[in-house]
Amino acid sequence: MIKFKRLLKSFKYAFRGLYKVLREEQNLRVQFFIAFIILLFAWYFHINSVELALLIFVISLVILMEIINSAVERISDILKPRINNYVKEIKDIMAAAVMFASVTAIVVGIIIFFPYIKALD
Numbered sequence: 001m002i003k004f005k006r007l008l009k010s011f012k013y014a015f016r017g018l019y020k021v022l023r024e025e026q027n028l029r030v031q032f033f034i035a036f037i038i039l040l041f042a043w044y045f046h047i048n049s050v051e052l053a054l055l056i057f058v059i060s061l062v063i064l065m066e067i068i069n070s071a072v073e074r075i076s077d078i079l080k081p082r083i084n085n086y087v088k089e090i091k092d093i094m095a096a097a098v099m100f101a102s103v104t105a106i107v108v109g110i111i112i113f114f115p116y117i118k119a120l121d
Contacts, residue, residue: 017067018067021066021067021070024070025066025070027066027098028063028066028067028070031062031063031066031102032063035059035062035063038055038059038109039055039059041113042055045113045116047112047113047116051112054108054112055108055109055112058101058104058105058108058109059105061101061104061105062098062101062102062105064101065097065098065101066098068094068097069094069095069097069098072090072091072094073091073094076090076091
């Protein structure tokens with residue numbers, strides 16, 4: 001049986017974590033802002049549901065990767081001093097993962113929006 005009190009606590013902790021990374025991570029705030037703009041374009045162009053689902057998926061991918069990146073950075077900082085080369089490598093690898101997700105989202109966005117923008121001509 002679902003224990004709603006425990007479930008509500010889980011949501012409370014999750015929102016607290018989201019608030020913390022939004023407050024502390026500038027890149028995440030930028031990504032949320034860009035996601036908002038992209039969803040406005042999706043609404044303006046009346047994109048179909050499959051395209052919207054793809055946009056929401058890649059937006060979520062980028063945001064999730066940024067949140068995971070923030071968590072891994074914090075763990076790395078606790079486990080090893082900042083001067084350790086492995087910590088630098090771990091942070092660089094996570095930054096690459098975020099960049100890869102972002103480039104993927106940009107490519108998907110271009111593929112989806114190009115026909116709509118071209119039709120405006």
